Amino acid sequence: MADDVRAVGVPASRFGRWVENFAARHGEYALEVRDGSLRGTAADGSSFVARLPFDALYDGPVDVGAFTGVAGPPEVWGVLLVRKGGFAVARMSGDRIVDHKIGQRHVQGRTKAGGQSQQRFARRRDNQARQAYEAAAEHAARILVGRIPAVRGLPVVTGGDHAAVDEVLADPRLRHLVVTGPWLAVPDPRRAVLDAAVADALAVRVDVHNA
Numbered sequence: 012m013a014d015d016v017r018a019v020g021v022p023a024s025r026f027g028r029w030v031e032n033f034a035a036r037h038g039e040y041a042l043e044v045r046d047g048s049l050r051g052t053a054a055d056g057s058s059f060v061a062r063l064p065f066d067a068l069y070d071g072p073v074d075v076g077a078f079t080g081v082a083g084p085p086e087v088w089g090v091l092l093v094r095k096g097g098f099a100v101a102r103m104s105g106d107r108i109v110d111h112k113i114g115q116r117h118v119q120g121r122t123k124a125g126g127q128s129q130q131r132f133a134r135r136r137d138n139q140a141r142q143a144y145e146a147a148a149e150h151a152a153r154i155l156v157g158r159i160p161a162v163r164g165l166p167v168v169t170g171g172d173h174a175a176v177d178e179v180l181a182d183p184r185l186r187h188l189v190v191t192g193p194w195l196a197v198p199d200p201r202r203a204v205l206d207a208a209v210a211d212a213l214a215v216r217v218d219v220h221n222a
Contacts, residue, residue: 087104144178144179
């Protein structure tokens with residue numbers, strides 16, 4: 012049977028319990044710090060690689076508690092989710108949303124029409140998408156930059172559609188934003204999607220190999 016390999020997000024507050032459950036399933040294990048991550052290997056050959064949120068590198072003691080202790084978020088950071096159908100922008104203080112905006116824009120779906128009709132339809136869709144990106148950039152500038160002008164190099168977790176996010180970040184007002192991991196694959200943003208994205212951004216990223 013093929014090995015079971017999967018990636019999970021674990022809230023930092025629960026990572027210690029997650030490691031205990033790993034040991035209960037796989038037996039005694041050894042820890043090591045390597046390449047900025049905390050790694051565990053069990054006697055049965057199973058293993059995990061845990062990485063801190065926000066692309067932070069871990070270089071502390073070989074200890075689960077010490078790893079968890081530095082897994083917190085930056086003091087100020089942001090979230091930017093963009094798809095053709097909408098966007099969500101949030102300014103964060105630690106794990107709290109202190110300002111946000113969620114917007115939806117109607118972008119027509121594809122058509123089976125051909126010729127000039129199809130070309131006009133494509134231009135209309137492009138215009139609608141561009142308006143959505145402009146709105147997202149406007150709110151990102153207001154929420155992530157305009158309210159905190161003293162902050163430079165503000166870390167921002169992004170997600171949605173890669174091309175859409177790139178379009179928004181091309182706005183020169185957002186040049187001081189620093190994109191950090193993880194990339195968040197999300198549907199059209201709604202409040203529940205934003206809340207879930209924040210939780211995912213804060214989670215310890217664990218790659219698990221079950222032998």
